[in-house]
Amino acid sequence: MQFSKFGEKFNQYSGITQLMDDLNDGLRTPGAIMLGGGNPAAIPTMLDYFHQASDEMLANGELIAALANYDGPQGKDAFVKALAQLFRETYGWDISEKNISLTNGSQSGFFYLFNLLAGKQADGSHKKVLLPLAPEYIGYGDAGIDEDIFISYQPDIELLDNGLFKYHVDFEQLTVDDSIAAICASRPTNPTGNVLTDGEIHKLDKLARQHNIPLIIDNAYGLPFPNIIFADVQPFWNDNTILCMSLSKLGLPGVRCGIVIANEAITTAMTNMNGIISLAPSSVGPAYANHMIEKGDLLKLSTEVIKPFYQQKAQRAVELLQQAITDERFRIHKPEGAIFLWLWFDELPITSMALYARLKARGVLIVPGEYFFIGQEEGWDHAHQCLRMNYVQDDEMMQKGITIIAEEVAKAYAG
């Protein structure tokens, strides 16, 4: 069969597809220790809440209405309005329903946005999305219809006490010129748990405005929901910012709901793309989230249940790792948010891809760091020395997985 250029590109077995496959296989393999994928934790309080919300929505007709009707291409009106009001009241942002569009998961929102802005332009030039700091979210990597739509920069590495470290944007290196279509960063960052400081965000905003390009902030884990953010920072939005959110890490990845908060021109573009690509985004997630807003539960549960759950899990995982791996070349990125720890094995004699394969053979699924250095030239040792570990499993699984990681890392250093 002959595929088109588009077909060839999107028929690749990309890093993100491998990750989703591993996740799917692992979920069905007895005994597998899943420290790989990005599935949120099954938090009992949240599961009970969704159970109860489903009962209520079934009884009052909201669930069947969501299942049985298309929403408009911008996404469920009632939810978009309720969200705009929530942001106005919570943060004083000057937004209305004209600033919000929904997509089938924020992953597809990024596909729309990157291709709306980057790649081949009408005048024949080629533009890229600038990622101020790699490692960055694996899911961006293959999202361009055109090739080569990302450029990224190595971070400054700050070594911290207690075996931790933190990445910072190296502003001296960043070059924004006519070839840049947008700046994009996840905050908190998947895979590292880094949170760009308020200072870094303001500098990026200034840079974006100076060059008349948008700043895309991927807020899949951030404020005000799901609030898996432990650093003391402020949320950020203005009419040059495209803030992307998701219901997934609230515990609802199956409803596939992404939220894009942007100026009216971007909102209209997203709405038009929705119409062509999917008619309308799914109605079910917005119905649940709207129910949560009406009840006053969305922010409350994020702050009182989700955030403390992940924060405690992250601290425990750091503790377990530091007990199990005492080699001084091992460091953990300061856990500031998201649902992963980023492990750095300096001077590791094998690549993290090889370490991933050894761990997979022993039933531990983890993600090799190489995938996250999107938009980078090959040749930075650090890119082969890191692993992303999801820390949401129960304590017994975490201990088992970490013991095996410690053994394989010791073998690799010794060998």
Ligand SMILES: Cc1ncc(COP(=O)(O)O)c(C=O)c1O
């Ligand atoms: C940083 C980041 N952005 C976006 C996404 C996509 O999420 P979804 O498509 O489920 O909304 C993820 C998923 O893990 C993520 O980690």
